Amino acid sequence: MREEREQQRYTFFINPVSGHGSWYRTVRIIRSFCKRNRCVPEFYFTGDDEKIQMILDEKEKEGVKVVFAVGGDGTVNQLARMLVGKEMILGIIPRGSGNGLAGHLRIPRQPRKALEMIKNAKVQEIDYAHINGIPFFTTAGIGFDAEVTRQFNQRSRRGLIGYLETILKVVQKYKPDVYSIEYDGKHKVVNAFLLTFANASEYGNGAYIAPEADTSDGLIDVCLLKPFPPTAVPGLVVRLFTKRFTKSKYVETIRARNLTVWKAKPGSLHFDGEGDSHNGKINVTSIPRKLKVMTRE
Structure with a gap:
């Protein structure tokens, strides 16, 4: 039980229609990474904003520190705007057709390599902007x-x-x-x-x-x-x-x-x-x- 408490918990929000290839292949890659690196993954599909906000509020109370957007820039946007001003950290596993923010932040575009980056990653506070709100x-x-x-x-x-x-x-x-x-x-x-x-x-x-x-x-x-x-x-x-x-x-x-x-x-x-x-x-x-x-x- 002591070992389980020490394991890092990660929450992954997956856009199942984003990008190319099957989303469950990405899930297998994530599960394999977490098994090798003693972390506990939790998976949710993206959906309406209210549903995601409820999950994020729940995970914040549970002490989850990092949540991942598994998708493209639209998926990143949906999750990021709910994390603005919070202590929770956004991770990105690129799986979209563009992956612009991931590219700017030098996050590898291949899910397997993006996960490996976690082991030596740093946390950066970045800007965002509004266009007509x-x-x-x-x-x-x-x-x-x-x-x-x-x-x-x-x-x-x-x-x-x-x-x-x-x-x-x-x-x-x-x-x-x-x-x-x-x-x-x-x-x-x-x-x-x-x-x-x-x-x-x-x-x-x-x-x-x-x-x-x-x-x-x-x-x-x-x-x-x-x-x-x-x-x-x-x-x-x-x-x-x-x-x-x-x-x-x-x-x-x-x-x-x-x-x-x-x-x-x-x-x-x-x-x-x-x-x-x-x-x-x-x-x-x-x-x-x-x-x-x-x-x-």
Whole structure:
């Protein structure tokens, strides 16, 4: 009985429809890891917010210190927003089609390697942000990337290939818009293809929209992609996947704690891989160091 009390308890929230492959294969990998490393796993499926909040409250009372999101950025978002300001630590086992926050935090994308990282992990307090009151932890945005997210989420084919196919489809018809931006006492009007609000550096799938973004600086990196000729598309895509996107002459970056964006008409927005809409006014606010996350040492 003494040995059992000394074992670490981990709670895993699994999104069964996230990513590729079977969720029960991931469960077998977790069980095998815990058996070898003397920890006790508990498993729950993700579901509605009320159900997850009840489980988290129960686990907090039981003294569980670490809970894991087993899924993609949407799964991470659902769990993380309930852990903001708490002592409980979020662990991430990537199993999504993007895994942007995991990529930024250098968490291995393979579940087996992500679990092995636990043994030498550190705990980091990171920022998060709101877009029109919706929490996000990786990226949010309006314009072209919001439309890509909307169409990508309607596809049956996910992953990197599906993402690239969606980009190439949307880019042929999408037109830039005029945006009025107020940030930290400054104002500018821009004609832009997209505005991405980055708390972390990566969209997901290794696409680094804001390579210099820092999840603990209290700032949002705002990436503005200006109008560009069709011949520039291949080069922009290459830059996106080689951490050189912000070096393009078509890209401008500003950093802000708070900003408000106005657009002439309503449109789509995205946050952590999920889609939504806006009425023409977009408020973005950074909230510093409110989430404890398990990261690579």
